[in-house]
Amino acid sequence: MTTLADAWSWLTTSAHWSGENGIGHRLAEHLFLTVVCLAVSCAIALPVALVLGHLGKGGALAVNLSNVGRAVPTFAVLVLLLLSPIGSYGQWPTIIALVLFAMPPLLTNAYVGMRGVDPDVVRAARGMGMTGRQTLTLVEVPLALPLILTGVRIAAVQLVATATVAALAGGGGLGRIITAGFNLASTPQVVAGACLVAVLALLVEGVFEGVQRLAPAGGRGSGP
Numbered sequence: 001m002t003t004l005a006d007a008w009s010w011l012t013t014s015a016h017w018s019g020e021n022g023i024g025h026r027l028a029e030h031l032f033l034t035v036v037c038l039a040v041s042c043a044i045a046l047p048v049a050l051v052l053g054h055l056g057k058g059g060a061l062a063v064n065l066s067n068v069g070r071a072v073p074t075f076a077v078l079v080l081l082l083l084s085p086i087g088s089y090g091q092w093p094t095i096i097a098l099v100l101f102a103m104p105p106l107l108t109n110a111y112v113g114m115r116g117v118d119p120d121v122v123r124a125a126r127g128m129g130m131t132g133r134q135t136l137t138l139v140e141v142p143l144a145l146p147l148i149l150t151g152v153r154i155a156a157v158q159l160v161a162t163a164t165v166a167a168l169a170g171g172g173g174l175g176r177i178i179t180a181g182f183n184l185a186s187t188p189q190v191v192a193g194a195c196l197v198a199v200l201a202l203l204v205e206g207v208f209e210g211v212q213r214l215a216p217a218g219g220r221g222s223g224p
Contacts, residue, residue, distance in 0.1 A: 046148070066103055
């Protein structure tokens with residue numbers, strides 16, 4: 001209990017919230033990194049998953065390959081990138097590592113959602129004269145939206161938790177609070193930083209849950 005009390009005292013000290021190394025600045029860095037990586041991951045994974053799910057070809061291979069990526073620790077990928085020529089390009093090693101980490105749930109959920117659309121509905125849409133693109137955008141995607149949003153939510157929460165590795169590469173974010181605590185042998189600071197990451201992940205989870213509840217009827221649902 002003493003450690004938790006000390007961590008609370010550290011968090012409620014106003015001096016720890018201001019300045020370049022303060023909680024406010026580190027939180028902004030963490031959110032920025034998370035949003036950028038999530039946007040890049042969605043831009044890459046979702047179109048691939050939607051097209052493969054629509055065509056019904058090659059999706060299993062893509063999903064299996066993305067799941068293999070889950071077995072490779074993000075930290076290991078980051079270290080390899082830092083040792084490569086990419087390592088000299090600022091935040092790019094961290095961004096690439098996090099994007100690779102976020103893609104599996106996006107790709108898997110979107111593909112499974114597309115393949116789970118009732119074939120009779122798809123055939124009916126085609127029978128009405130809809131083109132492939134119209135069937136994809138007006139029928140399949142809206143029906144698959146619950147699983148698509150679930151994949152985005154999972155990826156976002158995972159990114160919030162994993163973005164702490166940016167500190168190991170000299171980047172910003174809440175991970176810097178934790179690493180600074182280790183360097184100072186300050187257990188309360190380490191615990192405080194970990195609590196901040198956990199609370200932020202829960203808040204992001206809550207935001208996406210709210211988005212799914214407020215979405216149109218076709219986009220509601222929670223997937224597996």
